Amino acid sequence: MTDNREQAIFEAGIKLGALYHQWVGTPVSQRSAASVESAIEQAVILQPFVEEITVRLDRSLMTENIFGYSELSGLMFDAEIVTRVGFAYCRARLAPQDGYPLMRIMECHEIPSVSHHG
Amino acid sequence: MTDNREQAIFEAGIKLGALYHQWVGTPVSQRSAASVESAIEQAVILQPFVEEITVRLDRSLMTENIFGYSELSGLMFDAEIVTRVGFAYCRARLAPQDGYPLMRIMECHEIPSVSHHG
Amino acid sequence: MTDNREQAIFEAGIKLGALYHQWVGTPVSQRSAASVESAIEQAVILQPFVEEITVRLDRSLMTENIFGYSELSGLMFDAEIVTRVGFAYCRARLAPQDGYPLMRIMECHEIPSVSHHG
Amino acid sequence: MTDNREQAIFEAGIKLGALYHQWVGTPVSQRSAASVESAIEQAVILQPFVEEITVRLDRSLMTENIFGYSELSGLMFDAEIVTRVGFAYCRARLAPQDGYPLMRIMECHEIPSVSHHG
Numbered sequence: 042m043t044d045n046r047e048q049a050i051f052e053a054g055i056k057l058g059a060l061y062h063q064w065v066g067t068p069v070s071q072r073s074a075a076s077v078e079s080a081i082e083q084a085v086i087l088q089p090f091v092e093e094i095t096v097r098l099d100r101s102l103m104t105e106n107i108f109g110y111s112e113l114s115g116l117m118f119d120a121e122i123v124t125r126v127g128f129a130y131c132r133a134r135l136a137p138q139d140g141y142p143l144m145r146i147m148e149c150h151e152i153p154s155v156s157h158h159g
Numbered sequence: 160m161t162d163n164r165e166q167a168i169f170e171a172g173i174k175l176g177a178l179y180h181q182w183v184g185t186p187v188s189q190r191s192a193a194s195v196e197s198a199i200e201q202a203v204i205l206q207p208f209v210e211e212i213t214v215r216l217d218r219s220l221m222t223e224n225i226f227g228y229s230e231l232s233g234l235m236f237d238a239e240i241v242t243r244v245g246f247a248y249c250r251a252r253l254a255p256q257d258g259y260p261l262m263r264i265m266e267c268h269e270i271p272s273v274s275h276h277g
Numbered sequence: 278m279t280d281n282r283e284q285a286i287f288e289a290g291i292k293l294g295a296l297y298h299q300w301v302g303t304p305v306s307q308r309s310a311a312s313v314e315s316a317i318e319q320a321v322i323l324q325p326f327v328e329e330i331t332v333r334l335d336r337s338l339m340t341e342n343i344f345g346y347s348e349l350s351g352l353m354f355d356a357e358i359v360t361r362v363g364f365a366y367c368r369a370r371l372a373p374q375d376g377y378p379l380m381r382i383m384e385c386h387e388i389p390s391v392s393h394h395g
Numbered sequence: 396m397t398d399n400r401e402q403a404i405f406e407a408g409i410k411l412g413a414l415y416h417q418w419v420g421t422p423v424s425q426r427s428a429a430s431v432e433s434a435i436e437q438a439v440i441l442q443p444f445v446e447e448i449t450v451r452l453d454r455s456l457m458t459e460n461i462f463g464y465s466e467l468s469g470l471m472f473d474a475e476i477v478t479r480v481g482f483a484y485c486r487a488r489l490a491p492q493d494g495y496p497l498m499r500i501m502e503c504h505e506i507p508s509v510s511h512h513g
Contacts, residue, residue, distance in 0.1 A: 043404070043500045043503065046401075047400075047401060047404050047500065047503070048500065050397070050401050050404050050405050050408070051404045051405065051407065051408040051487070051498070051500050052408065053405065053408065054404070054405040054406065054407065054408025054409040054410075054411075054412065055408040055409070055411060055412035055498055056408075056412060057408075057409060057412065058408065058409035058410060058411065058412030058413035058414075058416075059412035059413065059415060059416045060412075060416075061302075061413060061416075062302055062412075062413045062414075062415075062416040062417040063184060063185055063416040065301065065302035065348075066181060066297075066298055066301035066302050066351075067181055067198075067202050068202045068203070068205045068206055069202065069205070070205050072201075073198075073201040073202060073204075073205060076194075076197050076198045076201045077198050077201070077202070079194050079197075079198070080191075080194045080195050080197070080198030083190075083191040083194045083195070084185050084186045084187065084191060084195070085186070086191075087186045087187070087188050087191060087227070087228035088186055088226065088228065089226040106376070106377050107375055107376070107377050108206070108207040108377065109205070110205035110206065112301075112351065114350075115302075115348065133405070139343055140342070140343070141342050141343050141344065144405070144409055146397045146401065146402065146405050149397065149401075161286070161382045161385065164283075165282075165283060165286050165382065165385070166382065168279070168283050168286050168287045168290070169286050169287065169289065169290040169369070169380070169382050170290065171287065171290065172286070172287040172288065172289065172290025172291040172292075172293075172294065173290040173291070173293060173294035173380055174290075174294060175290075175291060175294065176290065176291035176292060176293065176294030176295035176296075176298075177294035177295065177297060177298045178294075178298075179295060179298075179420075180294075180295045180296075180297075180298040180299040180420055181298040183419065183420035183466075184415075184416055184419035184420050184469075224494070224495050225493055225494070225495050226495065230419075230469065232468075233420075233466065251287070257461055258460065258461070259460050259461050259462065262287070262291055264279045264283065264284065264287050267279065267283075299420060299421055302417060303417055303434075303438050304438045304439070304441045304442055305438065305441070306441050308437075309434075309437040309438060309440075309441060312430075312433050312434045312437040313434050313437070313438070315430050315433075315434070316421075316427075316430045316431050316433070316434030319426075319427040319430040319431070320421050320422045320423065320427060320431070321422070322427075323422045323423070323424050323427060323463070323464035324422055324462065324464065325462040344442065344443040345441070346441035346442065
């Protein structure tokens with residue numbers, strides 16, 4: 042069976058995969074980027090097992106098309122999430138690496154539960 | 160050939176179809192609904208030929224699942240858009256009708272151009 | 278009021294905007310492209326007022342990332358749709374122009390209805 | 396640090412979260428369901444660490460709207476994925492449970508590597 046730590050890892054993967062595919066393709070510009078970051082954060086934090094989420098979109102990649110805006114692409118994301126299951130935490134990240142929007146587990150840890158005497 | 164009025168209609172259709180499929184499925188709750196409304200509006204207004212866009216999500220449909228949130232569905236949308244091409248305007252709307260998220264042209268008009276004497 | 282021709286134009290816009298934002302971001306490769314084309318066509322043809330839809334994805338743009346696949350992007354689309362409302366038809370297209378995935382009305386026409394004597 | 400087993404779990408989560416949000420909202424009917432299943436499978440199998448993917452959409456939920464089609468919703472999915480990292484495998488599933496489209500780890504195992512005499 043899987044334990045809390047493994048489920049926290051699984052949940053972190055789910056949330057990163059989900060946010061990527063929900064939001065890629067959204068029209069975006071340097072002016073509107075903050076509203077998209079906020080909306081993504083507020084959508085992700087609703088989901089089960091999410092403790093923290095921060096999303097930063099790389100404005101330098103928002104080059105304007107002939108109509109003056111851009112489209113949210115995978116490489117623009119720098120998102121970090123902390124999931125928790127029981128006392129196990131997982132911190133994971135979506136950020137560009139070698140030209141690919143990579144999702145990685147950054148660290149996991151478990152808080153020792155209070156000992157039960159007896 | 161199509162004229163400005165027809166292109167304004169076409170553009171209104173594009174934007175309503177786009178926003179629907181970009182955003183359906185987003186995790187949402189009554190608390191986060193305003194951030195989603197704002198993000199959609201700011202994304203749509205970036206696109207060419209859009210003069211105005213207002214998005215209102217029906218919070219009464221945001222019934223909580225077992226994890227306490229909901230998902231943006233088509234029937235939650237009440238969106239109204241005004242597009243403009245040249246001096247032709249089109250106002251269109253996405254709103255529920257008979258249990259279907261219907262997109263409709265509400266009205267179009269053209270502002271008579273200033274006459275050029277000569 | 279709008280007439281059939283205008284509604285056919287509106288419907289064509291809706292469908293092109295919808296398909297774009299529904300499918301952008303899908304993992305794709307030259308091998309899987311045909312299955313995506315077929316799935317898009319079969320999804321679009323279900324929708325009201327659609328008479329014909331053909332989707333061709335530009336395989337030359339499917340450059341492989343470090344994991345050997347690509348992601349469906351706007352410029353890969355060459356889609357042509359025919360909508361019909363009453364006896365009015367509209368043919369519209371999504372295809373790259375000047376580096377932008379442009380949606381255009383190609384032509385509209387109305388079939389004269391049979392005259393009713395009397 | 397995380398090991399292969401944990402990364403396989405993470406990757407399974409990513410893929411299930413991604414496919415859900417990529418495809419929810421797609422127009423679908425009982426006739427077109429097979430094409431969507433196939434396109435999803437062919438899109439997921441492209442992604443790194445995916446060994447197997449099967450997607451079955453529940454046709455009984457595809458109730459027709461006034462225009463005769465339905466929209467892909469979360470509860471329609473029954474998807475099972477096997478990911479592999481090194482010699483560690485993870486099998487996970489997306490399927491309805493208590494009215495929620497739940498993603499679960501089904502089992503993980505590692506194939507013992509061949510011993511290296513020395």
